[in-house]
Amino acid sequence: xKIDIKKIExxxxxxxxxxNIADLYVYSSDASVHQAMPAVIxxxxxxxxxxxxxxxxxxxxxxxxxxxxxxxxxGHTVPIDGGxxxxxxxMNRILEIRPEDMLVRxxxxxxxxxxxxxxxxxxxxxxxxxxSSRIAxxxxxxAANASGVRxxxxxxxxxxxxxxxxxLADGSLVNLGSNTRVHSAGYQLERLIVGSxxxxxIVVEATMRITPLPKxxxxxxxxxxxxxxxxNTISDIITSGSQPSMLELMDKVGIIxxxxxxxxxxxxxxxxxxxxADGNVKEAVDYEMKKMKGICEKHGGSGIEMSYDAAERKRxxxxxxxxxxxxxxxxxxxxxxDLADDMGVPNSKIAQTAEKIHEIAERNxxxxxxxxxxxxxxxxxxxxxxxxxxxxxxxxxxxIEELYDYVHSVGGVTSAEHGIGLSKAPAWKxxxxxxxxxxxxxxxxxxxxxxxxxxxxxxxxxxxxKATNLRYNVRS
Amino acid sequence: xxAKKVDFKRSKKWEQELNKCIRCGYCYELCPLFKSxxxxxxxxxxxxxxxxxxxxxxxxxxxxIVDKIFQCFYCKNCSDNCSAGVPVTEVLTDARADxxxxxxxxxxxxxxxxxxxxxxxxVCVPLCKYEALSIKDINKDQKxxxxxxxxxxxxxxxxxACPSEAISQIEGCDITLPELHEKVKTLIQTYEDMKLIIxxxxxSLFPGMQLSESPTIIKAPYGIIVTMxxxxxxxxxxxxAFHEGAWGVMVAGCPPEECDHDGxxxxxxxxxxxxxxxxxxxxxxxxxxxxxxxxxxxxxxKNAITEYVKELEKMGPIKKIEIQxxxxx
Numbered sequence: 001x002k003i004d005i006k007k008i009e010x011x012x013x014x015x016x017x018x019x020n021i022a023d024l025y026v027y028s029s030d031a032s033v034h035q036a037m038p039a040v041i042x043x044x045x046x047x048x049x050x051x052x053x054x055x056x057x058x059x060x061x062x063x064x065x066x067x068x069x070x071x072x073x074x075g076h077t078v079p080i081d082g083g084x085x086x087x088x089x090x091m092n093r094i095l096e097i098r099p100e101d102m103l104v105r106x107x108x109x110x111x112x113x114x115x116x117x118x119x120x121x122x123x124x125x126x127x128x129x130x131x132s133s134r135i136a137x138x139x140x141x142x143a144a145n146a147s148g149v150r151x152x153x154x155x156x157x158x159x160x161x162x163x164x165x166x167x168l169a170d171g172s173l174v175n176l177g178s179n180t181r182v183h184s185a186g187y188q189l190e191r192l193i194v195g196s197x198x199x200x201x202i203v204v205e206a207t208m209r210i211t212p213l214p215k216x217x218x219x220x221x222x223x224x225x226x227x228x229x230x231x232n233t234i235s236d237i238i239t240s241g242s243q244p245s246m247l248e249l250m251d252k253v254g255i256i257x258x259x260x261x262x263x264x265x266x267x268x269x270x271x272x273x274x275x276x277a278d279g280n281v282k283e284a285v286d287y288e289m290k291k292m293k294g295i296c297e298k299h300g301g302s303g304i305e306m307s308y309d310a311a312e313r314k315r316x317x318x319x320x321x322x323x324x325x326x327x328x329x330x331x332x333x334x335x336x337x338d339l340a341d342d343m344g345v346p347n348s349k350i351a352q353t354a355e356k357i358h359e360i361a362e363r364n365x366x367x368x369x370x371x372x373x374x375x376x377x378x379x380x381x382x383x384x385x386x387x388x389x390x391x392x393x394x395x396x397x398x399x400i401e402e403l404y405d406y407v408h409s410v411g412g413v414t415s416a417e418h419g420i421g422l423s424k425a426p427a428w429k430x431x432x433x434x435x436x437x438x439x440x441x442x443x444x445x446x447x448x449x450x451x452x453x454x455x456x457x458x459x460x461x462x463x464x465x466k467a468t469n470l471r472y473n474v475r476s
Numbered sequence: 477x478x479a480k481k482v483d484f485k486r487s488k489k490w491e492q493e494l495n496k497c498i499r500c501g502y503c504y505e506l507c508p509l510f511k512s513x514x515x516x517x518x519x520x521x522x523x524x525x526x527x528x529x530x531x532x533x534x535x536x537x538x539x540x541i542v543d544k545i546f547q548c549f550y551c552k553n554c555s556d557n558c559s560a561g562v563p564v565t566e567v568l569t570d571a572r573a574d575x576x577x578x579x580x581x582x583x584x585x586x587x588x589x590x591x592x593x594x595x596x597x598x599v600c601v602p603l604c605k606y607e608a609l610s611i612k613d614i615n616k617d618q619k620x621x622x623x624x625x626x627x628x629x630x631x632x633x634x635x636x637a638c639p640s641e642a643i644s645q646i647e648g649c650d651i652t653l654p655e656l657h658e659k660v661k662t663l664i665q666t667y668e669d670m671k672l673i674i675x676x677x678x679x680s681l682f683p684g685m686q687l688s689e690s691p692t693i694i695k696a697p698y699g700i701i702v703t704m705x706x707x708x709x710x711x712x713x714x715x716x717a718f719h720e721g722a723w724g725v726m727v728a729g730c731p732p733e734e735c736d737h738d739g740x741x742x743x744x745x746x747x748x749x750x751x752x753x754x755x756x757x758x759x760x761x762x763x764x765x766x767x768x769x770x771x772x773x774x775x776x777x778k779n780a781i782t783e784y785v786k787e788l789e790k791m792g793p794i795k796k797i798e799i800q801x802x803x804x805x
Contacts, residue, residue: 018515020540026517026525031499043514070516071501090514094690111505114688134505135687261561325559328496335495336560387495472495473532 003039003062003084011052016043016090027067027085032338034075034422035471038065038085045090047165047173047204054202055171057084057451065453066198068109068140071132073338074421076144076197080455080468086202088139094118095205103162103179104210108139108203124210127154130417131324139203144419145195149320152238152375153245153278156417158194160209166193166201169447179207192442197419198453200446214278216285217245219313220293222301223269227251227358227370230271231351233299234374237275238347242291246276247375248320251354253330254369258319261326266319267303271354274320275375276313320371327369327382334367335387335472339423340400343407344377344416353407357381360402364395378416387472393465400427400464422467425460479538482578484531486570494528497521497562505686506553508678508702509585512649517544520554520564527571542575546584547646549704550629551678552736556771573626585630585646589621593642596621600634600643605737609634631737636710651704656713663699664720671723671788672698674781675709677730677740677769697785706730706766707739711750714764724763724788728777731768740768759794762787 008017018024019040029035039062044050057064063083070077079085092109099122106115112126112133119125130136130148140146142164147156163177177183177190193200224230230249237247250258250272258264266272273296277288293304307313319326327336345353354370357379361368365385372380383399385392404414404427414420414428429436439458443450450459461467503520504510510519517526523545529535548568555564576582596619601609608627611619632651635643645652650659664670703709706729714725727747729740744766751761765784769777 021535021538022526022540022544023515023517025529025535026515026522029499029525031501041515069501069504087516089687092688094688097690110688111686113505114686114690118688118690132500132502135501261559322559325498325500325502326561328498328560328562333492336498338498471499473491473528 003060005040007056008040008042008053011056012042012044012049016045017041027070027087028078029471030070030072030075030077032073032075032078032421032423033470033472034078034468036078036080036468037082038079039082041085041087043087043090047167050086050167050202050204051171051173053084053086054167054169054451058170058449061449061451063454064202064451066139066143066202068137068143069111069132069135071136072140072144072421073341073418074415074423075468076419076421076453076456078422078468080422083451088202089137091204092137097122099124101179102210103207105205105207106138107205108137108142110138112136112138112141119210120213123213125213126160126208126210128157128160131321138206138208142194142203142206143197145417147373147376147378147417149246149248149373151373151378151417152247153243154211158191161190161194161206162209163207164190164193164203165205167204168201169449169452173204174201177207181209195419197421197456199443199456200452202452214245215280216282216308217276217278217313218285218289218306218308219246219274219276219316220289220304220306221316222273222275222293222296223267223303224271224273224299224301226270227354228351229299229301230273231354231374233273233296233301234350235347236295236299237292238375240291240295242288242295243277244275244288244292244375245278246274247373248274249350249354249371249374250274250320250323251358251370253367254323254327254371255319257328257330257369258323258326261329262319262322264319273301274317323369323371324382327384330367330369330384333386334384336382336384337387337396339383339396340381340403342372342416342418343379343381343404343412343414345379345407345410345412347377349410349412350374350377350379353379353410353412356406357403360399360406364399364402366392366395366399368399376416377412388475390474390476393470393474397465404431420457420460422456422460423464425457426462426464429458429460429462479536480578480580482530482537482574484571484574486574487527487567488531490527490567490570491531493562493567494524494531496560497524498560499525500560503554503558503564506557508549508551508704509547509649511687518547523548523568524562524564527567530571537575537578537580539580542580542582543584545571545575546582546586546625548630549585549678550631550736551704553678569626576626582625583646586625586628587623587630587632587634587643587645589623590642590644591620593640594621595640595642597639600638603633603637603742629737631705631707631739633705633707633737633739633742636708637742650702651708653710653713656701656703657716659701660713660717660722661720663701664717664722667696667699669697670699670721672726672781672785673717673722673724674698674700674726674728675703675706675713676700676728676777677706678702678704698781705735705737705739706743707735707737709743711746714750718763718794721793723791723793724765724784726765726767726781726784728767728769728780731770734770760791763791763794
């Protein structure tokens with residue numbers, strides 16, 4: 001696999017590619033534990049440039065790994081086979097906002113928060129914002145079928161994709177989907193691309209559904225003595241028919257971490273729940289909030305604070321917003337790793353899964369935080385341990401195996417919103433062996449030379465620890 | 477240049493902190509260098525990855541890596557906002573010290589003195605809060621200004637203050653005077669309704685999109701140009717904005733006591749003189765406005781802009797004859 005750098009330069013120009021070690025090393029990792037060096041980084045600015053690069057790569061059988069913000073947690077953008085990393089952040093234009101059709105047309109590198117800043121001027125918003133919305137690109141969100149704190153009411157990226165332009169492995173360009181809210185004309189191919197993690201094609205333009213900003217938003221926080229009480233509260237809120245626009249959980253590990261990192265002074269109770277309702281009629285929002293508050297109180301929720309004010313809501317949410325990174329500060333000598341980070345479980349299993357996570361962690365000498373958009377069944381964790389010790393990586397391996405076995409046994413899924421990539425692939429393949437042949441057949445049909453983000457998802461190695469170098473300095 | 481042997485004794489003490497960086501990448505949005513260069517290796521996360529790679533002996537230092545490490549304006553947006561609490565700029569300073577000690581020649585965002593132009597007047601020396609500039613004896617009769625490459629924060633106050641224009645800084649990230657002039661010109665020429673140019677300090681947050689573009693929806697009568705410090709806004713930059721057709725110029729800086737470089741005091745003095753000059757030329761001094769904004773006061777900034785645009789609309793454009801007088805035409 002020899003890459004003709006002159007050819008790359010011809011296509012994108014001398015300032016839009018790099019094969020110097022500084023760039024290659026930085027682009028060799030993302031937010032996961034994985035690391036693998038690419039041969040060249042290419043930053044196309046147009047659809048034609050993407051087509052030419054992919055066409056060239058296909059002829060020469062060079063791997064192409066598309067990359068947005070590089071904030072993935074499972075190694076989706078780590079170029080396990082080297083080759084070209086296609087950095088799409090330069091394709092960052094909002095092409096068209098059509099309030100009359102309630103849709104927006106964007107390039108893949110548009111950042112989620114930027115899109116919302118532009119839409120807010122029209123009284124509109126794009127709801128599936130992940131916590132990383134300040135840097136996450138729409139292309140990356142499509143690749144992972146990302147969702148976020150409002151998924152409990154508004155759903156995930158897949159619910160907002162109307163259509164897209166995709167460059168296929170042979171360099172050809174296809175228009176998938178439509179500009180209409182529904183279409184019924186054969187395979188829903190735009191949906192096939194959602195969650196494909198760059199393995200089937202490269203999204204070069206997306207048409208997304210947008211929605212009006214609600215006039216009222218009210219956010220509340222409630223404290224609970226135990227994680228079990230908090231988990232059961234969430235399940236009850238959902239089954240009660242309430243319509244939260246956000247329903248978040250944070251356990252004690254998370255609370256301690258954000259207090260240490262941000263000096264927030266949150267009460268270090270068993271767990272905190274954040275719940276929000278939104279709408280255009282204040283009385284209706286009041287009704288939802290009152291109902292959810294009542295369910296919290298029934299389960300022992302206390303210290304309930306509630307506000308419609310934007311600044312106050314920001315304050316109440318600040319701990320949750322920065323929790324992911326703040327976990328690094330939980331305890332000296334303990335490092336926060338992105339492993340087993342986003343399982344989804346049925347609504348009735350939230351409390352017991354949350355407790356099980358702590359039990360498994362304790363038994364295996366690691367620390368785990370439990371938090372997430374539990375209203376939609378998303379449970380986030382991180383595995384925290386001394387990454388310099390080999391024995392602790394063994395502990396982490398055991399935790400992952402036990403945890404996923406448990407999650408799958410209660411009818412849950414390996415990944416709810418971050419995707420499979422490399423580190424979740426072994427557990428996911430074990431749980432979903434029935435669908436792997438179908439996925440492999442689709443991949444082979446669309447990418448016969450296996451150039452698009454190869455060896456991810458169903459083709460990822462069976463041992464995640466050895467799949468690539470670990471990005472940590474492991475000593476003994 | 478061949479690889480040099482580097483003893484990473486200072487950098488290595490940060491290994492645990494580098495592990496704490498969970499590589500979320502949230503610092504991208506806040507980094508002026510990333511916005512200019514668009515390579516991930518220019519982000520705070522990218523720099524930390526490079527330092528980690530070098531101390532873990534996974535990559536050998538070379539000029540390309542060193543150049544990246546020496547590019548930073550020390551705005552500290554990254555370290556101040558890092559939820560993992562990684563002291564990015566402190567790590568960076570120690571890595572710089574290790575690399576300088578090993579003999580690497582560096583440029584990055586550090587200021588450079590053109591000795592042919594420098595008269596060694598020494599104006600720049602007390603300006604530098606970091607004591608990065610000093611007068612050194614070359615021999616009995618000759619002196620020169622020396623730059624401490626570890627201590628220089630790249631704020632560029634000395635660049636704006638040097639009467640001989642002997643001090644310069646890296647091009648490509650819209651911080652040099654010609655680049656800023658060009659930006660003003662492009663804004664005014666591209667958008668016909670452009671009335672107000674705002675020089676906005678990178679240290680206080682500014683509203684609007686950060687990392688994306690929207691050519692179809694920008695209709696604002698104002699344009700924001702981010703500078704590294706309000707103290708960098710040289711008088712000729714403001715005068716040229718008027719010359720290009722701006723109706724008014726706002727300089728938005730950090731409040732007194734909050735500026736990392738004490739650049740805002742210099743701006744305040746400078747703008748008083750400029751306003752007096754406008755008066756002499758029979759131009760309303762209100763066409764220059766200085767406002768203070770703390771980090772996070774982007775809503776206040778937005779309101780101030782709206783109000784000022786209204787004021788300017790009442791005043792109308794500057795009469796052409798006055799502008800010609802002003803720039804000597």
